[in-house]
Amino acid sequence: MELGNAIFGNSRGEYRVDRSWQDAFVYKLYDMGFDGYGLPVNDKQTYKGEFKTIKSEFGDATYFENDTFILMPYYWGDDDRICELPNFIHKPTGFELSWYKYALRDSYMNQNINFDKLMEIMDDCKRSLDIDDVPYQYKEAIKHVDNALDILQSEKSDLTETIIEYLKKVKFLMKKW
Known part of the structure; x- marks a missing residue:
């Protein structure tokens, strides 16, 4: 104690x-x-x-x-x-x-x-409580994905574009959960 x-x-x-x-x-x-x-x-x-x-x-x-x-x-x-x-x-x-x-x-x-x-x-x-919402930890993760997307948008390379598309898919799936 x-x-x-x-x-x-x-x-x-x-x-x-x-x-x-x-x-x-x-x-x-x-x-x-x-x-x-x-x-x-x-x-x-x-x-x-x-x-x-x-x-x-x-x-x-x-x-x-x-x-x-x-x-x-x-x-x-x-x-x-x-x-x-x-x-x-x-x-x-x-x-x-x-x-x-x-x-x-x-x-x-x-x-x-x-x-x-x-x-x-x-x-x-x-x-x-009859709540049907995105879980809190997903919301927090989505914020980090958004931050990463903001940072990566300024770079233009094939790898960056691939990562951006991947992160957009991850974000979409987290919102669907």
Whole structure:
């Protein structure tokens, strides 16, 4: 357990989460329209669920909930009742995650699941939002392909033209995913 979490943190649980799962978990959050803290990233996105607030004299806590999952960013307030709530709950399985400050940092879970099961749970959560969009990691890769295309456009050679055509095909396939 990290020292800050041991002294000030909220993250506790029966089973420690492998930190190497963090990037994949956060990509799944981005796919669903949330960032690595559990906050919405797009104010224009329609979320299939509700944003709710737990009022407290020690600081309010806002979270997202639908029929499949609850996602609550790390709580920075001093209300012990709120501090003890998990940051993520998958309702169908009862699976819970708690973390320190951001997703999967010094994180604990209430069920000893493997990485593949966690990804299945996250896919179920995404389906519950009825989102059919290009995955976040593909969007990030497409940005890099666009940058490469911009750089290569200024060069004129047979090899460059071949690479440009190849990158355009890769970009097309990523958008189709």
